[in-house]
Amino acid sequence: MAWVSLCELGVLVEGRGKYVEIEGYQLAVFLDGGEAYVIDNRCPHAGGSLAVGDVEDGRAVCRWHQWAFGLKSGELKGRPLVRIRTYRTRLLDRAGKTVLVQAELPTY
Ligand code: FES
Numbered sequence: 001m002a003w004v005s006l007c008e009l010g011v012l013v014e015g016r017g018k019y020v021e022i023e024g025y026q027l028a029v030f031l032d033g034g035e036a037y038v039i040d041n042r043c044p045h046a047g048g049s050l051a052v053g054d055v056e057d058g059r060a061v062c063r064w065h066q067w068a069f070g071l072k073s074g075e076l077k078g079r080p081l082v083r084i085r086t087y088r089t090r091l092l093d094r095a096g097k098t099v100l101v102q103a104e105l106p107t108y
Contacts (some may be wrong), residue, residue: 002107007050009099012036017060019051025105027087030055030071037071038087038103065099 006020012031012056019041020027028041028051039060041051055061059068059077068077069084076082088104 001104003027003090003092003102004105005100005102006038007101009036009083009101012101017051017053017055023105026105027051028060029101029103030060032058032071036089036091036101038089038101039062039069039071039074041086042084043067043069044082044084 003038004022006022006027006029007018009051012018012029014031020029020091026041028039030037039050041049043050043062043064045062045065045067048062050060050062052064053061056068059070061068069075072086074083090102092100092102
């Protein structure tokens, strides 16, 4: 596992997603309630991009058919056995520079 910088905190918009492709991962980064979250971007239903969806009640909602995944748990609303991968996330405050959003990604 390694902490990887994904984007500057300042580019995130509350309740919206941002797509980030890095080190072979396709990720959706969200800002919800001032907290950053990172989940897999690909919706397991039919491959929609979760990063282009919005956040409702702490869930990323896929625009294609409205499946909603918890930003913390990755669980599908109403069907918790269906889940997407979530990643530990942290903010890197670099003393006078922009704050970075980082995720802990597995290294293979
Ligand atoms: S592709 Fe995401 S809900 Fe259908």
